[in-house]
Amino acid sequence: MDAALRDELLAMAAEDLRVRAELDEAGELAGGYAPRMEAVHRRNAARLRELVAQHGWPTRALAGEDGAEAAWLIVQHAIGEPAFLRATLPVLWDAAARGEVxxxxxxxxxxxxxxxxxxxxxxxxxxxxxxxxxxxxxxxxxxxxxxxxxxxxxxxxxxxxxxxxxxxxxxxxxxxxxxxxxxxxxxxxx
Structure with a gap:
């Protein structure tokens, strides 16, 4: 397992969830896609693309169970990046077929x-x-x-x-x- 990759993915997911909680508490999530949330999602998606290009998809073996789930959360929340989500889907299905996610x-x-x-x-x-x-x-x-x-x-x-x-x-x-x-x-x- 790549501990540095896991830690980075966990930090990215934690930031996503922290910002979401802050916006929810402030009542800023009900009116559409909050610009601050969108910025986090785009930044995380850009970094995840780089990490995938370098390491491949973060599977359990590569990033640990929680790191793999963090990678999934990041792509699942990258809703402003249709090409990224579409490109990731067959990669995830392949990894799932091999039991890696x-x-x-x-x-x-x-x-x-x-x-x-x-x-x-x-x-x-x-x-x-x-x-x-x-x-x-x-x-x-x-x-x-x-x-x-x-x-x-x-x-x-x-x-x-x-x-x-x-x-x-x-x-x-x-x-x-x-x-x-x-x-x-x-x-x-x-």
Whole structure:
């Protein structure tokens, strides 16, 4: 294991989560993609690209269990970098097939990409607020098969996950939707 790589990945993920907590406490997350959060995500994505070019994808053997999970968190949060997420997805699926990362990481990244592209997700891992603010799964491809797909990649049953989801205040829903769709086009998801 490369301890320096692991430590760097853990520090990057910790910064992401720290800034997110600060913005959440200040009420700055509900209105769209906060510029400060976006800056952290872009900086982390740029550095992760460099690390992957140097070392390959940070697997358990390379970066430890927590380092590999930190790398996944960084790519999962790099939502303003569609090309990076798309390029990482087959790498994660390959690593999962070899048992080097958990398959749920690839599944959740696949769902995230599909949702941003406007396609139904496969594993039901991405949620959105309904009209009353309750978090519900984005549309799911073949909903009758979702539980089998979730189990196959190590995700808990969807009902169990949804039971822990709460509410999210969106404020002006029409404005949020306009800004969200403009952002999707601006960064290249659509």
């Amino acid at each position: 958990p398959a749920w990481q690839a599944a959740m990244l696949e769902d995230r990409i599909r949702v941003f592209e406007g396609r139904p997700q496969r594993y039901g891992s991405q949620f959105q607020p309904d009209a009353d603010g309750w978090l519900r799964p984005h549309p799911i491809e073949d909903p009758d098969g979702v539980e089998a797909r979730r189990a196959a990649v190590g995700l808990e049953p969807l009902a169990a996950r949804q039971a822990r989801m709460g509410r999210e205040e969106v404020g002006d829903r029409a404005r949020f939707e306009r800004e969200y769709h403009a952002w999707l086009r601006r960064v290249g998801w659509r």
